[in-house]
Amino acid sequence: MALKAIKAGKRNETGIATVVRLMSERFGARFQTGEAIRAQHAHATTYIPAQLPDGVVFPESAAEVEVIVSIASEHGVPLIAFGTGSSLEGHINAPHGGISVDLSRMDKVLEVNASDFDCTVQPGITREALNIHLRDTGLFFPIDPGANASIGGMASTRASGTNAVRYGTMKDNVLAVTAVTAGGKEIRTAHRARKSSAGYDLTRLFVGAEGTLGILTSITLRLQGIPEVIAGGVCSFPSVGDACNTVILTIQSGIPVARIELLDAVQMRASNAYSGLSFPEMPTLFVEFHGSAESVALQSRQFAEIAAEFGSSEFRWTANTEERNALWKARHNAYWAQKSLAPGLAILSTDVCVPISRLADCVEATQEDILANGLIAPIVGHAGDGNFHVGLLFDDKDGADIAKAEAFVARLNERALAMDGTCTGEHGIGQGKMPFLEAELGDALDLMRQVKRALDPGNIFNPGKIFAM
Incomplete structure (x- = not known):
């Protein structure tokens, strides 16, 4: 969690220079290296420092994603998939440098099967755009994390939101994905059947992987009927x-x-x-x-x-x-309302989730902690599934205030884990919650590392996130 722990990694300078040249030759104006656009594709939502990529590429098809992955894989250069940039834990930072793959131009609805209550979309479409497309069918996609996030980003972070108590989270509403893996080929994890016993559940391996195993090129979703x-x-x-x-x-x-x-x-x-x-x-x-x-x-x-x-x-x-x-x-708009309480301060937005029976205990203990330490930290939560968020306001230019904020977040996570909860109900791990995942899962991280090495031996997909290799 600490600022000092979020460091730049080792850069492959030769490989990056080669890939920047090859991307420019292949994609022309759809590959940009200006500082402003690179800054737009690095983390800036909360106080985690931005770490800029070396370039931004805008593919328009799965075939172009295959080209991008093949080039990067050959030269050992990181790729960071980018949706709308609304994640909160440093997911889109480039600690090792590399290329941001902006999927916003892959924003099509590929298929709607109204009689089966499902659809297939490209990763760059936002949830609001999808529901506008669906409104004449009498169906809607219910997952609502608040921000108008991309469907690919929501799948990658296993997002949920205000409707999760009734409709579940992204893991419950993704039937299948296609993804380009390290070999530069697109694979499909499942078909549209509502259930399957066919092999490993690769769909849920990619849902929540935070872009560390490949780049999603399509997502097949469950839909719901619009209520009367x-x-x-x-x-x-x-x-x-x-x-x-x-x-x-x-x-x-x-x-x-x-x-x-x-x-x-x-x-x-x-x-x-x-x-x-x-x-x-x-x-x-x-x-x-x-x-x-x-x-x-x-x-x-x-x-x-x-x-x-x-x-x-x-x-x-x-x-x-x-x-x-x-x-x-x-x-x-709760996040922006929180910031308005003290416009001169930075905000650290964090979340935990506990079994529903422990929700009152955890929230009350957290409020006591806030009061005892003189903090400004509004609480808002998806209380129906035991998930709540704290928006901690602090001076990010004051070392003592940073330390105070980080100590509070550590206690919050320890409290949730002690109640058999989790360090994140929906924000994901990214960079910010890496220490707490280790405390939560322990030796299970070694198995995650084995999966990562098997699917991404060159560690090119979003390195420096979830766990250290």
């Missing part, structure tokens, strides 16, 4: 513990919520100011139900009864599209 009625609501609580216990009992009662998001009092203050809301500055749940008019009304009543047991305010819900959109836009 979507209703959302808000209620406030005396404490974060009361809000979390409401979530726990709601899930344990089998109420099929589509979204159930926790915002603590500090986050509500920030969101009210940034998004023009007027809710009480108290721990709050944003809730959404999908289904028929009758089922949504029943679920809302059941949830309101549970919330009342834990001292909630009146549960205010609506099926009005504009009102719901305003609510969820505010939730998706």
Whole structure:
């Protein structure tokens, strides 16, 4: 996690110079080496320092990705796949130099099979663009990480988001991928069947690999029917513990919520100011139900009864599209609302995930830690699956403040692991969480390294991420 631990790796200067020349000759204006565009393709979302690639290439087909991989593999030069750049843990940095492979021009919907509830897309299409394409079919793709991320990036980081409590994460919604591996050839991991017992589950090997095993060239996705009625609501609580216990009992009662998001009092203050809301500055749940008019009304009543047991305010819900959109836009803008609390400070956005029964314990202990150390750190989370985020504001030019921030993040991860949780529910490992993955999985990392060496013997795919080789 520490800044000093995120160092530049050894560069293959001769190989890089050769590949830069060959890429320029092969791709012309679709290969760029200007500093500005290289900086746009390095990490800049949180405080992890940017490490620029040596060039950026824009392929337009799987065949061109094969050419790029073949050139890089021959000369031992790193390739870093790039979607929209919205990841948070340094995934797109180039610590060893190399080439950023910007897949944004591979943004086509290749096939929609409405009767089978699936589609196949290129990796560069964003989730919002995909759902615009699908809207006339009566189907939608439900995974919503907040940012308008690319589908390839979402698959590579095993993204989830606000809908995960009902629809699962990317690992549950990817049926198959095609990918170009180190040999420079495209492989396909599965077909469109909803289940298979055919060999190793290579699809899930690539989903969550963070671009370290190959470059995705297509993704086949599960789709869902657009619900007849979507209703959302808000209620406030005396404490974060009361809000979390409401979530726990709601899930344990089998109420099929589509979204159930926790915002603590500090986050509500920030969101009210940034998004023009007027809710009480108290721990709050944003809730959404999908289904028929009758089922949504029943679920809302059941949830309101549970919330009342834990001292909630009146549960205010609506099926009005504009009102719901305003609510969820505010939730998706939580990161920017956090930054607005102290515009002069940097922000470190981090996440952990614990078993749902330990959510209240973990969040309350984290709040006590924040207060005891005088930190500004709003909490917001996908409470329905035990995943929450902390947006820690600090002075990234003050060594003491950096050390204080990093010590807090270390304690947060230790706390989650002690509760049989994970160091990341959805951000991924990248560079920022490498030490915590080692603490979480121990000797299992050796098996991951064996897989990496077998599929990428030259270590060209996104080196310096997930674990050290």
